[in-house]
């Protein structure tokens with residue numbers, strides 16, 4: 705597939721950039737005046753990246769990329785909402801990116817916050833039940849309670865954490881990985897444009913987890 709090899713080539717190039725960055729040998733490509741001037745009238749990015757807003761995780765730096773290379777969308781905990789979906793759809797439908805990277809990271813504070821909010825919800829749901837059966841019922845409809853929560857972070861990141869717990873995933877690292885997988889699933893479910901591009905082999909979506917401690921991007925396969 706032509707598009708698939710374009711996406712693979714783009715991803716290989718991004719990972720090569722990440723290796724340069726992690727080794728402390730970034731080349732800071734395409735950041736000169738000539739590049740800026742050549743991009744005044746158009747952009748033709750190869751990939752879109754949805755990553756956390758965390759100040760330590762800027763995609764252009766982590767992938768040693770330049771002007772015009774990456775179309776980036778960033779929210780805390782790479783949460784998805786309608787604006788994020790619309791932005792990524794724009795990248796696919798109008799800019800024709802062949803690759804979307806969903807990137808979480810080590811030590812994500814949004815996951816810590818969502819974990820606390822989830823624990824609070826669980827304790828309020830199971831507080832003083834008249835019977836253990838009632839407590840079990842309260843846990844049974846926890847999915848619903850999470851989805852009806854006022855907190856956006858609980859509805860998105862918190863739901864991933866709950867799903868991870870149901871699958872007996874315990875470690876912070878693995879919960880981060882589950883959240884990335886869940887985010888990809890959520891994006892595809894929400895967007896017909898993205899489903900269509902995937903079905904026509906015009907798009908590849910990859911999951912990634914940036915390691916603050918090494919500077920390396922871990923490639924996730926689901």
Ligand SMILES: [Zn+2]
Nearest residue numbers: 756758812813
């Ligand atoms: Zn984060």
